[in-house]
Amino acid sequence: MSTYDVRIHAILTNGLSDKKKSYTVRWKAANRPFRKTFATRALAESFRSKLVVAQREGTAFDEKNGLPEPMARELNSRNWYDLAVAFVDMKWSRAAATQRKSIADALTTVTLALLTTSRGAPTEAEMRHALYTWILNKAQRDRDNGEPPNDLAATVRWIKANTLPLPEVADPATVRKTLDLLTCRIDGSPAAANTVARKRAVLYGALKYAVELRYLESHPMDFVQWRAPKNTDQVDRKVVVNPDQARALLREVRNRDAHLEGFFACMYFAALRPSEVIHLRADECELPEEGWGWLRLSGSTQQVGEDWSDSGKSLEDRELKHRAKKATRDVPICPELVSILRRHLRQHCRDATGRMFNAAGARLAPISKSTYLRAWRQARAAALTPVQQRSPLAHRPYDLRHAAVSLWLNAGVPATQVAQWAGHSVHVLLKVYASCIDGQDEAARKRIEGALGPEEPTGETPKGADT
Numbered sequence: 001m002s003t004y005d006v007r008i009h010a011i012l013t014n015g016l017s018d019k020k021k022s023y024t025v026r027w028k029a030a031n032r033p034f035r036k037t038f039a040t041r042a043l044a045e046s047f048r049s050k051l052v053v054a055q056r057e058g059t060a061f062d063e064k065n066g067l068p069e070p071m072a073r074e075l076n077s078r079n080w081y082d083l084a085v086a087f088v089d090m091k092w093s094r095a096a097a098t099q100r101k102s103i104a105d106a107l108t109t110v111t112l113a114l115l116t117t118s119r120g121a122p123t124e125a126e127m128r129h130a131l132y133t134w135i136l137n138k139a140q141r142d143r144d145n146g147e148p149p150n151d152l153a154a155t156v157r158w159i160k161a162n163t164l165p166l167p168e169v170a171d172p173a174t175v176r177k178t179l180d181l182l183t184c185r186i187d188g189s190p191a192a193a194n195t196v197a198r199k200r201a202v203l204y205g206a207l208k209y210a211v212e213l214r215y216l217e218s219h220p221m222d223f224v225q226w227r228a229p230k231n232t233d234q235v236d237r238k239v240v241v242n243p244d245q246a247r248a249l250l251r252e253v254r255n256r257d258a259h260l261e262g263f264f265a266c267m268y269f270a271a272l273r274p275s276e277v278i279h280l281r282a283d284e285c286e287l288p289e290e291g292w293g294w295l296r297l298s299g300s301t302q303q304v305g306e307d308w309s310d311s312g313k314s315l316e317d318r319e320l321k322h323r324a325k326k327a328t329r330d331v332p333i334c335p336e337l338v339s340i341l342r343r344h345l346r347q348h349c350r351d352a353t354g355r356m357f358n359a360a361g362a363r364l365a366p367i368s369k370s371t372y373l374r375a376w377r378q379a380r381a382a383a384l385t386p387v388q389q390r391s392p393l394a395h396r397p398y399d400l401r402h403a404a405v406s407l408w409l410n411a412g413v414p415a416t417q418v419a420q421w422a423g424h425s426v427h428v429l430l431k432v433y434a435s436c437i438d439g440q441d442e443a444a445r446k447r448i449e450g451a452l453g454p455e456e457p458t459g460e461t462p463k464g465a466d467t
Contacts, residue, residue, distance in 0.1 A: 002060035002069060003030040008051050011044050022223065027051055027066065034066030038218045047217055065167050078215055080114045080163040085135065086213070087206040092138040097304035097316050104136035106182075106202035113178040114164045121162070122155045130155040133307070140307060166210060170220035178203065179226045193229040200228060237436045239392045239399040240406050241268075245383070249394060250340075252379035260375050262344035263357045263367065264400060266295070269337035271404035271422045274397060275300035278366050279317065280356045282349055285341055293338040297329045303369045315366055321423055331421050372397060405429070406436035 009026040014037070016022055023044035024037045038044040054061070054068035062072035084107050091103060108131040112124065121127070130152045134140050148156040168174060182199045185191050203221070210216045241249070246268045254261040266272045266280065272295070279301040286294040302316045309316045319325045333341070341356070349356055350364065359365045376397045381389060394400065401422075408418045419429045 001030075001063045003063050004058070004060060005030050006051075006055050006061050008048065008055060011041065011048060013041075025051070029061040029066040030063045032063065032066065036217065037223050039222060043217060067167075078166050080111065080166065080169050081135075081160045083166060083169075083206060083210050083215065084111060084163075087209050088136050089138050090209060096302065096318055097308040097310075098302055100137075100308045101304065102198060103202050104132050106199035107136050107206065108132045109182060109199055110178055110203050110206075111159070111163060113181040114169055114174070115159075116162045116164055120158065122158055126155050127159060130159065135159065137307060139310075166215050170207075170216055172220065172224050175220050175224045176226055179221075179224070179228075183229060190229070196228050234434055235402045235406070235432055235436055236392060237406075239395060240403045240436055241394045241399070242403075243407070245394070246400065246403060248383040249379050252383040253375060256378055256382075257360075257375045259344070259348040259357070259360055260367070260372060262340050262348075263372060264376070264379075264397060265337055265340045267397060267400035268404050269340075270295055270331045270333050271401050271408070272297070272331070273300065273321065273401060273423075274369075274372070275302050275318075276320070276423075277357060278303075278315075278355070281354060282345065282356050285345075285356065287338050287342050287345070291335060291338075293333045293335075293341075295331045295333055297331060301366060322425070323423070329420075329423055402433075402436070405433055409433060409436070 007028045012024040012026060014022045014024060022037050022039060023041045024035050025044050025048045026035045036047060059068045061068055065072055088103060092100060108128055111131055112127060134148055134152050135156060179200065182196050183191055207219055207221060211219050250261055250265055253264055263277055266277045276297055279299045284296045284298060297320060300318050300320055302318055303314060304316050306312055306314050320327060320329055354364065355366060357367050359367050359371060380394060384393065405418060405422050415426050415429055419426045
């Protein structure tokens with residue numbers, strides 16, 4: 001329904017924290033109050049002037065959202081489905097395959113909170129499948145020329161027709177409901193704090209893109225006071241193995257899957273990520289007969305799935321994490337790892353210039369994630385006691401990297417050097433591994449004692465004191 005009964009008020013200035021301000025445009029249509037808040041006065045004045053011009057020209061206002069009918073029609077023609085697809089397509093070309101999967105996963109969760117109705121809806125499982133595998137996968141849509149396969153067509157049509165218009169998405173109550181949904185897993189249990197943070201960042205980015213395209217005047221999440229679950233980002237020291245435990249695990253790997261001993265040894269002795277070990281080439285290893293050697297890392301190999309990579313293969317070679325495309329990282333390796341890698345070269349490496357670590361068998365294929373996870377589970381079951389197996393100790397192969405970085409820091413290697421070898425920033429290094437650094441309290445107390453100097457003998461008057 002439409003109305004010509006419109007009153008437009010002055011702009012309201014709101015005081016925020018840190019001396020910041022926001023600006024709210026207030027008006028009434030059919031005696032129903034409306035307001036819209038902006039980050040700057042210029043944006044607020046621009047929006048208010050549009051309302052004033054429409055009122056003076058005798059344009060009818062929509063009673064539902066309070067906007068002049070041309071603006072209401074334009075905004076209502078764009079819904080969340082259109083924005084989500086546009087955001088995925090904008091991100092696709094510059095995003096790594098793992099990031100593409102992360103965006104699709106987050107937007108799948110968000111979309112289920114932004115539906116207009118449940119009438120005639122497919123099951124939640126069907127909607128999740130259609131969103132994740134087709135709607136939010138640009139490569140798959142391109143391969144199908146924009147037409148969903150028969151088994152997904154009905155679900156895709158329903159989702160496209162039944163997501164909220166963007167003005168309703170921007171409503172604070174809707175934003176809060178969506179954010180609350182991010183804190184739950186599919187089964188209703190609480191989601192991990194880092195998962196909530198990741199999905200919230202994707203939602204924020206999608207709505208920011210809507211502002212960039214002028215679909216929204218301001219970012220709606222900036223005006224919703226919502227607190228995410230606390231995420232410490234710190235490594236749990238209970239996952240960190242000591243050198244004896246690490247060597248016991250490596251021995252079990254050698255006994256069961258000898259071609260994987262060097263794979264796990266690179267994570268423990270050189271703090272490599274699994275993707276960096278998979279990418280490691282034989283000609284990037286300097287392995288002298290005695291003393292320390294070097295690994296000259298040039299990239300990483302991500303296991304991402306065929307549907308998300310540009311090549312259509314399950315593996316994708318990428319640059320080193322947090323590095324430019326052609327950047328390298330040099331990591332020193334102790335004599336023990338040098339010995340392990342020299343043995344691996346003699347017995348298991350079948351390509352002198354290719355990948356150091358390949359799957360067992362005649363075919364030269366990189367080690368799959370399922371292969372090294374299976375080997376790790378078996379080695380852990382054999383090397384650890386029943387109590388240790390029930391604990392988080394070395395629960396994942398990645399925990400070997402945590403153990404390596406913790407060992408270097410506790411050995412007194414400067415944080416700047418550890419960060420360079422491990423491929424971290426110093427800030428992230430100290431934040432993530434703060435709980436794994438032992439001996440700092442005692443060292444700090446000794447430094448304070450030294451600064452205080454020797455204690456004055458009891459009963460004597462200190463020099464310079466009044467008598």
